[in-house]
Every structure is written in C-alpha cells, then in structure tokens.
Amino acid sequence: MKIAILGYGNIGRAAEEAIKAAPDMELAGIYHHNDCLDCIDADVVLVCTPTREVQKFATLLAARGICTVDSFDIHGQIWSLRSSLDAVCQANHTVSILSAGWDPGTDSMVRALLMAMAPKGLTYTNFGPGRSMGHTVAAKAIKGVKNALSMTIPLGTGIHRRMVYIELEDGADFKTVEAAILADDYFAHDETHVIPVDSVDVLNNVAHGVNLVRSGVSGETHNQRFEFNMTINNPALTGQVMVSCARAAVRMRDHGEFGAKTMIELRPIDLLPGSTEQNIKALV
Amino acid sequence: MKIAILGYGNIGRAAEEAIKAAPDMELAGIYHHNDCLDCIDADVVLVCTPTREVQKFATLLAARGICTVDSFDIHGQIWSLRSSLDAVCQANHTVSILSAGWDPGTDSMVRALLMAMAPKGLTYTNFGPGRSMGHTVAAKAIKGVKNALSMTIPLGTGIHRRMVYIELEDGADFKTVEAAILADDYFAHDETHVIPVDSVDVLNNVAHGVNLVRSGVSGETHNQRFEFNMTINNPALTGQVMVSCARAAVRMRDHGEFGAKTMIELRPIDLLPGSTEQNIKALV
Numbered sequence: 252m253k254i255a256i257l258g259y260g261n262i263g264r265a266a267e268e269a270i271k272a273a274p275d276m277e278l279a280g281i282y283h284h285n286d287c288l289d290c291i292d293a294d295v296v297l298v299c300t301p302t303r304e305v306q307k308f309a310t311l312l313a314a315r316g317i318c319t320v321d322s323f324d325i326h327g328q329i330w331s332l333r334s335s336l337d338a339v340c341q342a343n344h345t346v347s348i349l350s351a352g353w354d355p356g357t358d359s360m361v362r363a364l365l366m367a368m369a370p371k372g373l374t375y376t377n378f379g380p381g382r383s384m385g386h387t388v389a390a391k392a393i394k395g396v397k398n399a400l401s402m403t404i405p406l407g408t409g410i411h412r413r414m415v416y417i418e419l420e421d422g423a424d425f426k427t428v429e430a431a432i433l434a435d436d437y438f439a440h441d442e443t444h445v446i447p448v449d450s451v452d453v454l455n456n457v458a459h460g461v462n463l464v465r466s467g468v469s470g471e472t473h474n475q476r477f478e479f480n481m482t483i484n485n486p487a488l489t490g491q492v493m494v495s496c497a498r499a500a501v502r503m504r505d506h507g508e509f510g511a512k513t514m515i516e517l518r519p520i521d522l523l524p525g526s527t528e529q530n531i532k533a534l535v
Numbered sequence: 536m537k538i539a540i541l542g543y544g545n546i547g548r549a550a551e552e553a554i555k556a557a558p559d560m561e562l563a564g565i566y567h568h569n570d571c572l573d574c575i576d577a578d579v580v581l582v583c584t585p586t587r588e589v590q591k592f593a594t595l596l597a598a599r600g601i602c603t604v605d606s607f608d609i610h611g612q613i614w615s616l617r618s619s620l621d622a623v624c625q626a627n628h629t630v631s632i633l634s635a636g637w638d639p640g641t642d643s644m645v646r647a648l649l650m651a652m653a654p655k656g657l658t659y660t661n662f663g664p665g666r667s668m669g670h671t672v673a674a675k676a677i678k679g680v681k682n683a684l685s686m687t688i689p690l691g692t693g694i695h696r697r698m699v700y701i702e703l704e705d706g707a708d709f710k711t712v713e714a715a716i717l718a719d720d721y722f723a724h725d726e727t728h729v730i731p732v733d734s735v736d737v738l739n740n741v742a743h744g745v746n747l748v749r750s751g752v753s754g755e756t757h758n759q760r761f762e763f764n765m766t767i768n769n770p771a772l773t774g775q776v777m778v779s780c781a782r783a784a785v786r787m788r789d790h791g792e793f794g795a796k797t798m799i800e801l802r803p804i805d806l807l808p809g810s811t812e813q814n815i816k817a818l819v
Contacts, residue, residue, distance in 0.1 A: 265753070265754050265756070266754075267754075268754030268755040268756070269753065269754035271754075271755075272654065272655075272752075272754055272755065273654070326819070329815060329816075329819050330812060330815050330816050333815065350819055353652075355819045357648060357651075357652055359818055359819040360644075360648055360803050361645075361648070361763075362818045363803035363804060363806070363807060363814070363818050364641060364644055364645070364803050364806070366806075366807055366818065367641075367775075367776065367779035367803065367806035367807055368637075368641055368772060368775060368776060368779070369772075369775065370556065370557070370775070370779075370807075370808075371556075468556075469549070469553065469767070469768065469771040469772045469774070469775035470549050470550075470551075470552030470553035470555075470556055470771050470774055470775050470778075471552040471555075471556065471771075472549070472552070472768045472771030472772075474768070475765070475767045475768065475771065475772060476764075476765060476766045476767070477763075477764070477765045477767075478762075478763070478764040478765070479645075479761075479762070479763050479764075480760075480761070480762040480763075480764075481759070481760060481761045481762070482760045483753070483759045483760070483761075484753070484756045484758070484759065487753040487754050487755075487756030487759065488652060488653075488753050488756075488759060490753070490754055491651075491652060491653065491654070491753035491754050492651070492652060494754075495651035495652070495654075513815055513819045514819070515802070515803045515804045515814065515815070515818055515819060516802050516803075516804050516811070517802060518799070518800050518801060518802055519644050519647035519648050519651065519799045519800075520647060520799045520800050522647070522648070522650075522651035523647060523650055523651055523654075524654075527800070528614060530647065530799065531613060531614050531617065531797055531799065532613075532614055534643055534646045534647050534650065534799060535610070535613050535634060535639045535643040535797045535798070535799060
C-alpha cells in the first residue's frame with residue numbers, strides 16, 4: 252500500500268520512519284500544506300498538520316476518494332469532526348480514521364475494552380510525566396515569555412500538576428509573568444508551579460507516559476482492577492499508531508466499509524501486517 | 536437482545552449475573568448439556584460447557600442460525616476451531632465468537648494493540664497468582680491424590696512456578712505422589728513445589744491476575760514500554776467478557792458480517808451498550 256505524509260514536523264518525521272519499517276508499505280511522498288494536493292498519488296495520506304488544520308485537509312483528500320489518517324486531539328470536537336468527515340467518506344467511497352494517536356487513540360481502545368470487562372466503575376487516565384503541547388503553547392503566548400515548557404505531572408485520579416519552565420524576555424518581571432500564567436484558563440484549574448530557567452531548550456525531551464486505571468464490577472462482582480501503563484517517545488508512538496491505522500483504512504476501504512471512524516471502531520487485527528491466520532496463531 | 540446460557544458451572548453463573556446487569560439484554564433461559572437444543576429461542580447462546588465440548592455445541596447452534604459465544608481456551612486449537620465454525624456460520628448467516636475470555640480474549644486484544652504500537656520487540660504474558668484449571672485437573676488425576684489445587688505464580692518473562700497443594704488418599708505415600716506429579720508433562724517443564732495439606736477446600740479462591748509487558752520499537756525508536764495489569768475474580772470476568780461479546784455478535788449478525796471471529800477481530804465499540812455517539816463522546 253502507498254502511504255503519503257502531509258506535514259513534516261515531529262509526527263510527520265516519525266510516521267516516515269514507521270512507513271519505512273513496515274513490511275507492506277511504500278512511502279508515496281512527503282507533502283507540505285502549501286503543496287498541490289491534486290498531485291498526491293497514494294492509498295492513504297497521513298495528515299500530520301497542526302490539529303486545527305486537520306479538518307480542512309482530511310475533507311479535501313476524502314473528497315478525492317483518498318483514505319486519510321489523522322491524530323486530531325481536541326477531545327470535545329471529535330464527534331463533530333467524525334460526523335462531518337463521515338458524510339464526505341460515504342459519498343466518495345473512502346475511509347478516514349480520525350484521532351489516531353495514543354490519547355485519543357490507543358488509550359481510547361483500552362478504555363473501551365475495560366468498560367466491556369467491568370461495565371460499572373471508574374476509569375482514571377493519568378498523563379505524564381511529559382510535555383503538554385497545549386499548555387506549552389499557552390505559556391509561550393504570555394507577554395514577557397521568550398520560551399516555555401509545560402510538563403504534565405500525574406497526581407492520580409486524573410488530577411495533574413503543571414510544572415512550567417520559562418525563559419523571560421529581556422526586562423520582563425518574573426512575578427508579573429508568573430501571575431499571568433497562573434491566571435490563564437489553561438493553568439487556573441490545576442496546581443501550577445512557574446520556574447524561571449536560563450534555557451528551555453536544554454530541558455526539552457519528547458518522553459511521555461500514561462497510567463490508566465479502572466476499578467469496576469463484572470456482573471455482580473466488585474473489586475475487578477485493571478491498569479495500563481506506558482512510558483514512550485511521544486511523536487514516535489503517534490507516528491507509528493497513524494501508520495498502523497493506515498493499514499486498517501486500506502483494509503476497510505477494500506471491504507467496502509466506507510466512512511469516518513475513531514480507533515474504538517477498528518478491529519485490532521486490521522492494524523497489523525500478516526494474514527488473519529498468522530495473527531490469530533501468534534496473538535490470540 | 537435475548538441471551539441464553541448453556542452449561543451452569545462457575546462461568547455460566549457469572550454470565551447469568553452479567554446478563555441481568557446489562558441494560559440491553561434479557562435472559563432467555565439456562566440450559567444443561569443434555570437439554571433439547573431445539574427448544575432454545577435466543578439471539579445468542581453463551582456456550583459455558585467444558586472447553587472440550589465447545590466445538591460440538593457451537594456447531595449445532597450455529598447450524599440452527601443462532602449466534603454463539605464461547606471461551607474455548609486451548610490456544611493451539613483456536614485457529615482450527617475458528618476455521619470449522621466459520622464455514623457453518625457463513626452457511627447459516629450467523630456469528631460465532633470464540634475464545635472470548637481473558638486469555639485467550641481480552642489479553643489477545645491487548646497483545647494485538649501493543650504490536651500495532653511497537654511492531655518490533657517482545658511481549659511477555661505473566662499469569663497469576665491464581666489457580667490453573669488445567670494443572671489442577673492434571674494433579675487430581677495422579678494416583679493417590681484425593682483433591683488438589685495448582686496455583687500459577689508469575690516469575691516474569693513468561694516463566695511460571697507451580698505451587699501444587701494436595702490432599703492425599705488414605706494410605707497414599709507423599710513421596711511417591713510428589714514424584715508422579717513432578718514427572719507429569721504438565722509440571723515437568725516448570726519449577727514445581729508439591730505441598731501436602733489437610734484440606735484443599737479451605738484454600739480455594741477464584742482470584743487471578745495478569746501482568747502483560749511489552750518493550751518494543753515504534754518506527755525506529757526503541758525503549759517504548761507498555762504494561763497491562765489486572766487482579767480479578769476469574770469466572771466473573773470470563774462471564775462478563777462473554778456477555779459483552781454476545782452484544783458484538785448480534786451487531787455483526789445484524790450488519791451481515793457472518794462468520795466465526797476471535798476477539799482481535801472485533802471492534803471494541805461493539806462490546807458496549809449505548810450508541811456510537813455516546814461511546815465516542817465518553818471514551819475516545
């Protein structure tokens with residue numbers, strides 16, 4: 252299958268490595284957002300643009316009958332994006348897999364599976380330690396901040412601490428900047444610590460992690476306990492998940508299962524190379 | 536949807552509780568292996584018989600166009616059972632979900648997902664501490680053993696210790712029985728300890744656990760680490776997983792996706808009650 256990449260940041264680069272490592276895929280080109288999309292000849296385009304540009308590009312490509320995979324990560328807007336893309340995919344006999352990263356994405360699959368195993372109970376998804384892109388961008392936007400890094404620290408039960416490392420602009424006052432960060436809506440609801448540093452660059456690290464726990468009830472039996480942990484290189488995992496989902500998109504398109512799908516609507520086996528028989532014998 | 540139960544041991548009883556707790560299901564009867572299967576009126580029959588009788592009953596029911604779910608657990612025979620049931624399901628426009636427990640079953644889904652996240656690397660599934668049914672039955676079959684319990688203790692990297700608690704028959708010699716157990720093919724390959732006890736009954740406990748770990752490579756990035764842990768009531772989880780799979784069987788049948796499927800061939804969302812929109816908004 253021929254897989255192209257649109258957008259060549261951290262995720263696009265990681266996706267390129269995952270395509271090259273896949274036994275059943277060929278890289279069909281790397282495109283930038285201002286390239287001509289009519290020139291793309293691929294089964295699937297991985298939309299690795301900033302998340303707010305995903306809808307525009309996925310829609311354009313789906314309208315041309317090309318499968319897409321994205322890692323759109325604004326949780327509250329996923330259903331609306333799916334609805335809009337689904338209509339375009341159905342009309343053009345193609346498949347779009349959206350929000351294909353680790354959260355939303357593979358964590359979503361784990362949360363769904365745990366619900367099926369213990370339908371009543373509580374699931375907590377604890378993120379980090381790792382860099383939050385959204386919070387880092389919010390901190391950088393504060394007046395007086397030259398560069399910033401916001402780390403997400405898990406405190407359990409879905410509560411997180413924000414550790415915000417900032418490099419000040421010349422002449423900026425730390426106390427004023429700190430107050431502005433603490434008042435920002437991104438930080439106002441969590442325990443937040445602002446720490447001045449000489450260089451943010453030397454702190455950068457794409458490591459991230461998840462600790463996802465559920466305690467629930469199977470039938471009438473309480474105290475069923477589940478935990479999913481990972482410590483990972485963030486863009487490498489996102490790129491790999493997108494590439495595995497590209498495989499599922501082609502399989503679904505070839506079976507006439509058109510539409511826009513989130514990862515909880517995919518069969519795990521469709522993410523993997525190899526035959527049904529090989530995968531069942533190796534994994535079941 | 537109307538769900539019946541065939542076989543009323545530990546798993547059948549747990550499945551009954553899970554059906555009664557499900558918002559979208561109705562219990563359509565509990566049957567024993569010698570009951571008349573022609574009398575069953577249900578969308579799905581949960582085949583809760585001993586594993587070696589699964590093929591016979593699932594085949595009979597599928598031939599009548601009834602969906603089935605079983606928790607067939609002989610790993611080496613799953614592909615062959617799937618092939619045989621698949622033909623019957625295709626011919627009779629029905630769905631059979633096989634090996635729907637926690638291993639094989641939900642662990643298989645986790646293993647498949649981890650392969651998609653980090654295609655190169657090693658996965659180890661560590662079981663226990665918990666009772667192994669197969670090893671317990673093997674120990675009970677040894678001459679001189681009145682009752683037995685074989686516990687599986689995880690030692691990591693998929694290696695397990697067997698702790699075998701035995702109640703001797705009157706007049707049996709412990710050393711002779713111990714030697715026979717250690718020589719049995721079920722125990723000869725693992726570290727095994729045989730311990731005489733006055734009563735096996737007071738040791739019984741259906742708790743079990745899993746620690747499933749993978750260290751792998753996403754794209755070209757090594758050191759991606761994943762771990763899935765659970766501590767559970769074994770029959771309660773198996774019964775619940777079978778009931779959740781019954782829901783998937785009905786949905787697949789209603790969409791014309793006939794055949795025999797293992798859990799890695801199911802969409803996680805199909806295991807859950809509620810609409811696509813509700814589940815995507817709650818879980819993705």
